[in-house]
Amino acid sequence: MTYVEKVTLKSLRGISGTVKFKPGLNIILGPNNSGKTTLLESIILPLILNHTNVRETYTYIQIYESARGSIHHAFYSLANKEARVCLTLVDSISQTHDSCAKISVSDSIESFGNIMINTANITISSESRNCNLIHTFKSNGNMTININIMGKDCHESNVKIGAIPSGIMPYNSFDTIIGHLKRQNPELVDEITISLSEGSYKLDLSIDAWNRAVVIVKHRDREASIFYSVGRGLQRAFQILFLTLVNDILLIDEIESAMHPELLRQVSSNLVKVMGSRQVIATSQSLEAATALASAAIDPDMATTDRYELFEMANECTDSLLNVPIRLIILVKEDNELKYMAYDGCDAINHIAGTRDPRLTYRIIQR
Numbered sequence: 037m038t039y040v041e042k043v044t045l046k047s048l049r050g051i052s053g054t055v056k057f058k059p060g061l062n063i064i065l066g067p068n069n070s071g072k073t074t075l076l077e078s079i080i081l082p083l084i085l086n087h088t089n090v091r092e093t094y095t096y097i098q099i100y101e102s103a104r105g106s107i108h109h110a111f112y113s114l115a116n117k118e119a120r121v122c123l124t125l126v127d128s129i130s131q132t133h134d135s136c137a138k139i140s141v142s143d144s145i146e147s148f149g150n151i152m153i154n155t156a157n158i159t160i161s162s163e164s165r166n167c168n169l170i171h172t173f174k175s176n177g178n179m180t181i182n183i184n185i186m187g188k189d190c191h192e193s194n195v196k197i198g199a200i201p202s203g204i205m206p207y208n209s210f211d212t213i214i215g216h217l218k219r220q221n222p223e224l225v226d227e228i229t230i231s232l233s234e235g236s237y238k239l240d241l242s243i244d245a246w247n248r249a250v251v252i253v254k255h256r257d258r259e260a261s262i263f264y265s266v267g268r269g270l271q272r273a274f275q276i277l278f279l280t281l282v283n284d285i286l287l288i289d290e291i292e293s294a295m296h297p298e299l300l301r302q303v304s305s306n307l308v309k310v311m312g313s314r315q316v317i318a319t320s321q322s323l324e325a326a327t328a329l330a331s332a333a334i335d336p337d338m339a340t341t342d343r344y345e346l347f348e349m350a351n352e353c354t355d356s357l358l359n360v361p362i363r364l365i366i367l368v369k370e371d372n373e374l375k376y377m378a379y380d381g382c383d384a385i386n387h388i389a390g391t392r393d394p395r396l397t398y399r400i401i402q403r
Contacts, residue, residue: 038195038284039315041126045078045374047119048139053374059126060361061308061333062317063326063384067398071369072319073202076100076287077114078121079317080199083285085162085169086135087125087195094169095209096199097160103201103289111158111171115139127194136163165189198283202290205275210263213278214251215241228277228310230270230302239263239274269294273303280310288318292325297341304328305339308359323393326364330385333362346389355381364388366397375401 037059044054051071066072077100084093101110122136138161146153154175161168166187172180217225218241230237235256244250244262251263253270263271272294280286292300307316307329320326324341331346332339334353340346364384367376377397379387387397 037313037315038125038127040079040083040123040285040317041132042124043075043078043082043121044123045074045119045121047115048078048121049074049113049119050116050372051369051374052372055365055367055374055376056378057315057317057365058361058363058380059313059315060363061311061329062315062363062365063329064317064319064365064367065321065326066319066367066369067321069369070367071374072321072367073104073289075367075374076199076289076317076319079123079285079287080197081139081160082121082123082135082137082162083125083195083197085137085160085167086164087133087193088197089193090167090169090190092193093197096197097169099205099209100199100201100289103203108173112141112156112173114158114160115141117141125195137161138163162190195285196283198279198286200272200275200279200286200288202293210275210278211241211249211251213282214239215249217278217282224281228274228281228306230273230277230299230306232298232302237270237274239278267294269296269299273299276303277306277310280307280314280316283314285315285317288316291318291320291329292322295325297324297328300325300328301339301341304332305336308332308336308339311360323388326388330362330364330388333358333360334385335359343389346385350382350385350389353382353385358382366401368398368401370401377401 039059040057042056046052051074055075064072080096080100084097101107104110119139120136125133140159142157144155146155156173158171159168167190168184225239238254240252240254241249242252252260253263253266254260276288327343327346328339328341331349334349336359358381362384364379364387365376
């Protein structure tokens with residue numbers, strides 16, 4: 037099993053701190069503006085630059101930054117002058133690897149006669165491989181992206197990473213994944229089913245009106261629909277499940293985003309069933325989401341968003357019988373420093389199911 041053990045960020049979006057993770061399911065619970073999304077970004081940047089094929093996985097950085105609303109401003113705000121992120125990765129043979137990425141921002145002014153153009157350069161560079169991502173933004177609206185790969189190892193990959201923002205992935209990313217799985221293992225695609233009270237949903241491939249391959253959603257009693265015409269919650273649910281199948285490490289921002297509790301229960305159940313030895317790190321500010329994931333870790337067929345039902349299940353919880361290892365990370369940000377408390381296994385489940393709101397722990401951490 038390959039997993040992220042620790043990440044340390046310094047001045048990334050002005051935030052610093054160290055957070056430790058465990059194999060299996062990691063739930064990051066925190067209030068708004070506590071640094072949850074920045075924490076996931078701090079994992080993505082060094083993972084992609086140091087442990088993946090940079091050209092193939094660079095899209096995940098773009099998707100994550102564009103999910104903030106403006107890709108220009110999101111990249112520009114990664115660092116004031118310079119930021120650094122380091123992580124410890126444990127590979128499939130239990131060897132540890134420390135790797136870092138540096139983010140620097142510089143501004144310049146170019147003069148063309150009486151026209152002045154401001155230019156911002158954002159450079160994200162690996163500290164263990166000769167891989168640099170340089171984003172140039174000009175005040176006249178131009179944007180260029182240079183992917184400078186000077187070492188052949190930047191084309192190599194020893195970890196598969198998936199990243200899902202709180203929004204929707206662009207079609208060309210997800211359709212490619214489904215197409216690859218359909219060719220390699222069509223039975224696996226057919227196995228992923230989301231069952232709701234109104235019926236069951238599955239994915240398949242078809243051809244759209246422009247003669248391009250496109251993912252479709254098959255419903256038991258209805259004509260198949262183009263994937264991008266169904267509700268956002270159902271789209272995210274399928275993206276989470278399929279990306280779990282094809283990656284060693286999956287990062288999910290606001291797992292509950294756009295999901296009704298019924299769909300959240302189904303996603304939590306299926307996620308635990310397909311996780312296997314993979315690591316999932318999911319952020320949330322929803323007790324329903326944390327409850328659904330915790331109950332699925334005990335019994336995926338009994339996933340619930342009801343904390344009382346989870347409390348009853350937790351009474352018989354034993355770490356050795358959990359379907360997946362689970363860690364609860366309760367995160368706060370104080371004076372731009374990340375602080376957290378972590379609970380593992382049945383302790384994590386009991387903390388989520390406790391009679392007091394676990395979000396009260398925010399106050400304890402800040403004392």
